[in-house]
Amino acid sequence: MIRPTPRAGSHLNRTEMGWRDKIWQINWPLIAVLTAIASVGFLTLYSAAQGSLQPWAVKSMVRFAMGISIMVAVALVDLRFWMRHAYLFYVISVILLVAVDLRGTIGMGAQRWIDLGFIQLQPSEVAKIAVILALARYFHGASYQDVGRPLFLLPPLLMVMAPIALVLKQPDLGTAMMVLMSSGAIFFMAGVRLWKFAIIVASGLASIPVAWQFLHDYQKRRVIIFLNPDQDPLGAGYHITQSKIALGSGGIFGKGYMMGTQSRLNFLPEKQTDFIFTMFAEEWGLIGGLFLLALYVLLTALGYAIALRCRSQFGRLVALGITTTFFLYFFINTAMVMGLVPVVGVPLPLISYGGTAMLSLLFGWGLVMSAYIHRDLPIGRRGAHDD
């Protein structure tokens, strides 16, 4: 019997917890690691502004504080609430994506956000979480046999493809890839047969030449330059070349806090957003880079622990889905600045300056924590109390 059960002698009735009980259940290690990562961000943003809290560090702190509040609030809400409304969130996020296509603001050559007046909403960030919730709900009630039926897999596949198509239209290749990969992780965890993945991967590879036709010129250029960055060191390859110079010149111990020449003298582009890891690793060296990597690994491990500790399939899938999304964020970002993958606009989670990403990520971690708080809550097929 591996299934998690309430500890013997526990006085808690986990099916019906009061607010007070839930607050006691808040996962402080999770908050601590998140705060540690965010603090690295504040420190680096302070340095990016040449030793000034303005314009980035303070705003980032305020957003983090807001984000943590949202996270705790989300965590305290009953996990069944999130499950019951999973499809609703999904539909709303798809509507937002359509809306941004119709009348979104153009930024950086792509339509990416809607100005709601008080906040600039990036529907693609919302979609990342909504897709995970919807898939988790769909697979929550599925048995191993269900998952084996191809027809059963058709609805979730469509659920994934719709937002991906809309995101690609913006065009936002990075988000599309992340939605695709984190959805893939959920399919995988739900028990979809491995040979089906093999077929998908094989056909995916086969369709690359076709997909190539649909890429924008700047995306094609990025891929080509990724494959051969020295071809155009001052043009489009400039970002990645300068990033590698900054990283490499940091060496083992770094150039010292606020002493990174590449970033301080503006050779490094986008140092407060997509290339912030480079700046950090230039100033703190290999030691600092590995330390940050360790923090992210620790956070991922916490996510796994929560997922494995969760009694409901919905909670497990949500926890693992969010953790995987987060992992993809930091992997794609760091791999990109190190020249391992092409340049795609993916921020370093909790560190890069940028509002929506931080809020939506902490919202997601709120769901993970909710899964933790309600880990022993058995959930029925439709999110009811129990079957």
Next chain:
Amino acid sequence: MYHDNDRFKIFARRAVMLAGGKAVLVGALAARMYYLQVLESDKYTMLAEDNRVSMRLLPPPRGQILDRNGVAMAINQHNYRVLVVPEDTPAMAYTLDALSTIITLTDHDRARIAKEAKRRRSFVPITVRENLSWEEVARIEVNAPDLPGVLIDVGQSRYYPLQSLGAHILGYVSAVSENDLTGDPLEELPGFRIGKGGVEKIYDMALRGKGGTSSLEVNAVGRVIRELERNEGEPGVNLTLTLDTRLQEYAAQRLGDESAACVVMDIHTGEVLVMASTPSFDPNAFNRGLTTEEWKTLSTNPRSPLQNKALSGTFAPGSTFKLVVALAALESGAVTPDQRVFCPGHMQLGSIKFHCWKKGGHGAQDLISAIKNSCDVYFYEIARRVGIDKIAEVARRFGLGVSTGIDLPNERSGLIPDRAWKRKAMKQPWHPGETLVNGIGQGYVLATPLQLATMTARIANGGLAVEPHVARDLITDQAALIRPKPEWPSCGMSQKNLQLVRKGMFAVSNEPGGTAFRARINQDGMWLSGKTGTAQVRRITMRERETGVKKNEDLPWKERDHALFVAYAPEDNPRYSIAVVVEHGGGGSAVAAPIARDIMIEVQKRERARMAGLNQGTG
């Protein structure tokens, strides 16, 4: 609870697999970090330094040029410039308006500034005007609070205080052109000037000095953050010439408006004291930049002011060449000093009649009297006896037909013809008559005034192959070294023969009837020995000879004879040689000799004054 157990098992197994995949990815990240930050770190550290550090060259001050007495001939002047930094001035148009009330600004200037401001980054200073006067600088400084972003900068520019005096020897400096690039990074500096012509060109590398460097930290757009290191470089070598500017000035005055050249040199050391070429030009104009009109006037002037006629002008030496012919004849034994040749006024060779300049003839002439009277028939005869090849051989030993090796650019080597040359250049055999014509310095023979002065020096110093130079010191790329005492090789001429020729030259300017008797020097110890020359530039036809040769003054300037005179002084203890050539000036004795006499008096006076000064100083 339905089948949850199975699902959890699958979930747990797959979680391990997924975690394994992620571990591989994290491993890849760590490995990449290790590769970039440890293995390749040195390479990237260097690239980062390259990014960050920008080397700026600091132009070294150009070496000064002084005459033998320390008189400045070429110096560096402060060039005050007013600059404006666009990003520091709130409204460029307003600032320029304010500036134009203080200094004159043309519309052209304003258009250029506007254009540059658009093209350059906003922190790069733009030159508003150069060569400001002190007053203008002061006015700008006083009004500085009203002129944000305006600053004064001091550069260096070349200045030749003596203007046209010695311009041909000095040369000039001007902007670097594509063909001048030698790889010295200094040449890439905007506004850098290099020597063009004269010693400015020949000793350019030494005068330039070594550029200093300033390592600056710059950001991605090139803005200077701070200076990291500074290396001042080395200033250019100061160059002292052998010229005497006072004598040079006197010579230039004496030559006046004629198209003429004069060289005075020390017959023992080869030091050139005077090298004048008139008309001259103002080298400052080249540094400033010539207007099209100025350039047109200079380059189309028939008296070619830009050419240094002392070494680039080649002239038929006329009778001055007879000195060489006499030496060749004595050397080959074709004539003895006492042998006489009768001059009836002409000489018949085959069917052609060769005329003497004196219509009635000179009668019987020996070597000395033939030199004194410059008798053409005598020299026709001995040239015929010696043959052109021997004459050419001796001429070359005296520095004719070959470059003297002087440390100035554009020297021409003139022409000393012989049989081999004619066969090669004209594909024709040598005619005996040509020996006669060339024997009196006409025909093919060409020489520069500098060569004539050198030839005279070699005759006067006892047959030593002295070579002229204008830099007092031995100049290397880095320094000026003291020139070793020269040991000139011998021309291989017997002293007895040289003495005979010198005796003839003495007669020319000191015995009544000598062609330059009127240009003699009477002062004690300054006596001058010389040889006149008058080079025809057009053929005199038979008809003209019958009707009477036209007087020079009646001819157009271009057809008049060249007047030449070579000499050395003082007679008893020779020290200086001189060559004067007045292009289309008329007769050597009437025009060139008096000029040479006056200059030689001045040269010797100056030397005496110097000696007196020295004696006073030491005694």
